[in-house]
Amino acid sequence: MLVKFQTKSQATITMFGDVAVTLIKLMGHSGTVPSALRAEDVPAALALLKAAVAEHANEPLDPQGGSSRESEEGQRVSFAHRALPLIGMLTAAAAAGEDLMWDK
Numbered sequence: 001m002l003v004k005f006q007t008k009s010q011a012t013i014t015m016f017g018d019v020a021v022t023l024i025k026l027m028g029h030s031g032t033v034p035s036a037l038r039a040e041d042v043p044a045a046l047a048l049l050k051a052a053v054a055e056h057a058n059e060p061l062d063p064q065g066g067s068s069r070e071s072e073e074g075q076r077v078s079f080a081h082r083a084l085p086l087i088g089m090l091t092a093a094a095a096a097g098e099d100l101m102w103d104k
Contacts (some may be wrong), residue, residue: 002015003033003103007101008096017046026048027046028045035101043094044091045100
């Protein structure tokens with residue numbers, strides 16, 4: 001599954017489903033897909049996600065079922081790198097007073 005994040009003023013971001021759900025839950029949401037955050041809830045979600053990234057920045061956050069070849073070679077993507085596009089989108093949405101939506 002892939003999850004697409006959208007706001008009015010930003011390009012769509014697409015993430016692996018399990019990675020996206022992890023980040024959604026860290027924003028204080030239930031993890032339901034599809035769903036959304038209202039504009040007034042975006043700043044709090046951004047703060048929660050930034051705090052989680054600060055705590056786990058260098059830990060890997062890889063999609064489930066990744067190829068064994070990648071794991072054997074040690075090519076892992078950090079939590080901070082996975083969250084960066086979503087943090088950028090949340091920051092822009094908070095500044096513009098926009099809702100954030102996500103869907104399959």
